[in-house]
Amino acid sequence: METGDPLVTADWLKQNISAPDIRIVDATWFAPFMNPEKSGREAWAEAHIPGAVYFDIDAIKAGGTDLPHMLPDPIMFSSRVRKLGIGDGNRVVVYDNNNYCAAARVWWMLRVMGHNDVKVLDGGLAAWNAEGGDLEDMPPVAVERHFTARVRSDLVKDAAQVAAASGNRSHTIVDARAAGRFTGEAPEPREGLPSGHIPGSFNAPSADLINADGSLKSASELRALLPEKDAPVITTCGSGVTAAILALGYARLGNWDVAVYDGSWTEWASDPSRPVATGAA
Numbered sequence: 001m002e003t004g005d006p007l008v009t010a011d012w013l014k015q016n017i018s019a020p021d022i023r024i025v026d027a028t029w030f031a032p033f034m035n036p037e038k039s040g041r042e043a044w045a046e047a048h049i050p051g052a053v054y055f056d057i058d059a060i061k062a063g064g065t066d067l068p069h070m071l072p073d074p075i076m077f078s079s080r081v082r083k084l085g086i087g088d089g090n091r092v093v094v095y096d097n098n099n100y101c102a103a104a105r106v107w108w109m110l111r112v113m114g115h116n117d118v119k120v121l122d123g124g125l126a127a128w129n130a131e132g133g134d135l136e137d138m139p140p141v142a143v144e145r146h147f148t149a150r151v152r153s154d155l156v157k158d159a160a161q162v163a164a165a166s167g168n169r170s171h172t173i174v175d176a177r178a179a180g181r182f183t184g185e186a187p188e189p190r191e192g193l194p195s196g197h198i199p200g201s202f203n204a205p206s207a208d209l210i211n212a213d214g215s216l217k218s219a220s221e222l223r224a225l226l227p228e229k230d231a232p233v234i235t236t237c238g239s240g241v242t243a244a245i246l247a248l249g250y251a252r253l254g255n256w257d258v259a260v261y262d263g264s265w266t267e268w269a270s271d272p273s274r275p276v277a278t279g280a281a
Contacts (some may be wrong), residue, residue, distance in 0.1 A: 006107065006251040007122040007216060010131035013093055017050065023086050024052040027106040028096040028125075029241070033189035043097055047135040049128055053084040053142055055094070057102050057241070060109075067263050068239045069105075071156060074149035077113050086115075087145025095121035095128070099210050104244035108260055114150030120248060123215040130213075157234050157259045159267055163274070165234055166200045172228040173201035176237035176246045177265065184278030190238070193269045196276040198236065202227045203281055206242040209249045222249045229253045236261040236268075 016022055026044045030036035038046075044054040060080045062070040072080075086092060092110060096103040103120050110118045121127065129135075157165070165171040175197050180186025182203040184196040197203065204226055209217055216222075223229060226249055233250060237243040240262045247258040261268075268274050 002111075002116050002251070002256040003254075006120060006248055006256075008093060008119045009122055010127040010133060013049075013121060013128070014131060014133055019091070021089060021091050023084075023090045023092045024049050025055045025084070025086070025092060025094045025106060026052040026096065026125075027055045027057065027094050027103045028098055029057055029102040029105075030098060031101075031189070031241075040096070040098075040102075045137065045139070047125075047137055049095065049125070050134055050136045051140050052095075053086075053140055055081075055084065055106050057105055057109075067267055069241070071109065071112065071262055074113060074151050077109070078147045078149045081110075081113075082144050082147045083142065085140075085142030085145055086110075087147045090115075090117065090145070092118040093121055094118060095124045097125040099207070099214055100124065100216070100245045100248065102241050102244070104248040105241045108155065108244040108247055112152050112155045114148065114152060123213060126214045154257065155259050157261045159261075159263055159271075159274070162198065162234060162236070162261050162268070166198050166275075169200060171232040171234045171259070173198055173234050173236060173261075174227060174246055175201050175203050175265075176206040176235060176242040177203070178205050178207070179203055181238075181265075183280060184276075188238070188265070188269070190266060193266065194276055196269070196278045197281070198268060199275050199277040201236070201277075201281065204246060206237065206245040209245060216249065216252065219252055222253055226250060226253065229255055233258045234261055235259070236264045238264055239266045240264045
């Protein structure tokens with residue numbers, strides 16, 4: 001059973017970075033519709049925490065679908081993370097340079113695949129820099145390790161399961177998108193998708209969970225932002241990335257069993273037969 005805080009501090013990482021079982025993962029990702037100046041991989045190549053390998057959510061994903069960065073099958077996932085030097089017995093620390101996007105997603109992916117010894121660096125690369133941590137621009141030499149995937153299907157939901165939860169209220173559905181997209185007052189960034197939300201869902205914008213310095217808000221602050229913290233919860237967003245930030249927040253409150261709707265709004269709203277609600281929750 002997972003307990004404690006899902007995050008570690010930059011000071012903790014500085015003190016433990018040389019431990020032989022520590023593996024550091026840079027998961028920096030920038031949404032294409034934001035027109036970023038560089039890719040996450042380019043940002044990692046320019047400067048990263050010593051020893052950090054790059055986890056590309058646009059590469060380690062399921063094939064055969066138009067939906068972005070969906071979970072791959074366990075065989076593909078195991079093959080890719082082994083090549084990154086991540087395996088059984090490792091303590092993994094994930095960070096990014098973009099407000100938990102997509103460090104929380106990679107944290108969730110590893111847990112779905114059964115690797116529970118994974119933490120997120122609170123405040124990401126900015127916190128590491130503020131702590132005076134070293135940086136490097138050379139890619140580390142990863143030694144391949146065995147990774148045993150033990151899939152936790154309870155941590156991921158598909159459209160049919162979310163539709164059932166929306167209808168019977170078996171789970172609280174919490175949407176991480178900005179309020180305007182949730183209410184239908186602002187357009188979706190993906191062309192052709194209507195805005196709005198899954199009927200019966202709540203809105204908790206992921207940006208509200210993050211302090212100005214990039215750290216995650218305290219447990220007491222998160223309690224005021226996240227609904228039904230002790231109930232069965234499914235989080236959703238635009239494409240399954242920022243939904244994991246909500247799951248990270250719930251874990252800080254002690255609810256480690258929050259599921260993410262992997263296809264999220266991109267999948268839901270692309271099918272005109274699915275109901276779309278507008279207005280406040």
